[in-house]
Amino acid sequence: MASTTKTGETAPLQSRKFTPPVRKLTAGHSFPFPNPLVKSPGSSPQLLRKETSISVSTTFYPGAQLFPFPNKMGPCDVVLNSIPDSVYFYAHSDCLLRGSANSFNSLLPLSARRDQLASPGHHTIIDVPETADILNIVLHALYQIPAERYAPSLDTLSNVLPTLVRYGYNLDDIVSPGSEISRLILYHAHANPLRVYILAASYSIEHIAVAASRHVASIAAITEVEAIAMGSLYLHRLICLHLNRMEALKRILLVPPQGHPPPASRPCDGTDQKVRRAWALATAYLAWEARPIMPSIEIAQSLAPLLDHVQCIECKANLQHQISSVLNSWAHVKDTI
Secondary structure: OOEOOOOOOOOOHHHOOOOOOEEEEEOOOOOOOOOOEEEOOOOOOEOOOOOOEEEEEOOOOOOOOOOOOOOOOOOOOEEEEEOOOOEEEEEOHHHHHOOOOOHHHHOOOOHHHHHHOOOOOOEEEEEEOOOHHHHHHHHHHHHOOOOHHHOOOHHHHHHHHHHHHHOOOOHHHHOOOOOHHHHHHHOOOOOOHHHHHHHHHHOOOHHHHHHHHOOOOOOOOOOHHHHHHHHHHHHHHHHHHHHHHHHHHHHHHHOOOOOOOOOOOOOOOOHHHHHHHHHHHHHHHHHHOOOOOOOHHHHHHHHHHHHHHOOOHHHHHHHHHHHHHHHHHHHOOOOOO
8 A cells, every 4th residue: 555755754763764644545445435524514515536545644544443442432433634734534532532621622522413424434524724743643642552653853743732732631641751742752852952841841841841951051042032932930940950060060170189198118209289280270171161961971081181190109099089089979960950
């Protein structure tokens, strides 16, 4: 069966294979067509001719077994038509209504039109303004089924959240920790941490904002529009995170290696004093270049060369101990909001 690809789809993350959410069905296919189509109020009925082919979701098609709800909802009774793409999604009104505070944006229930459904071959079609890629992820979230194979872009996911809100769903229930939507958004947290943080902050999705904050490299480039989008609370928390980490790193670097009393067998000739001066110079440079997410390996590479110029065994041991102490302390500084 031929598949149709969606134009403008971004490349899958982490080499995940992209699966298009649409396939073509012809009138001769074994799946029932919505024939005749009973349109939602405000639109005229339409009859599919035998030669007609339509684009149908690769997941939400007639007779699909939708884990974790196989055979529990009966046959689908509503077809959502993505107007921009003319893609059909076969769904269950009971599932769409579950959790919706506004009856799926007042498009359901179907009870007012039940008399139009004369036979199982009839389906009510509801036109919706969302594109197929957005509607596909929305339905995956409502049915609680994995959608990773579609590798939705961050642009798509950024439109999924307001779509869920528009159809009356509580994001605290849909985008909970460990949910499918959460996993999809967090796939983008490393490559686009600030965008993910802003998206989560704008809807007060705490667990995603916390995870994304770990990867935000700088707050200097945040625009006024981005600051307004994330809100004053999450902007303040992000600023405090960066300031606190910078101050913590500088405090850690200020502690010099310990000295030691001169050994009786072999005088140290004051090497420990030289080590302290070299440490002060190296850490001053690091403090100047400090960043909130400075990698430990970068700190180690800046301090390790000091060991090459120390001959005293005890001084070298103290220096090595202090480098390890710096790295350990930095690793334990809180790195999320």
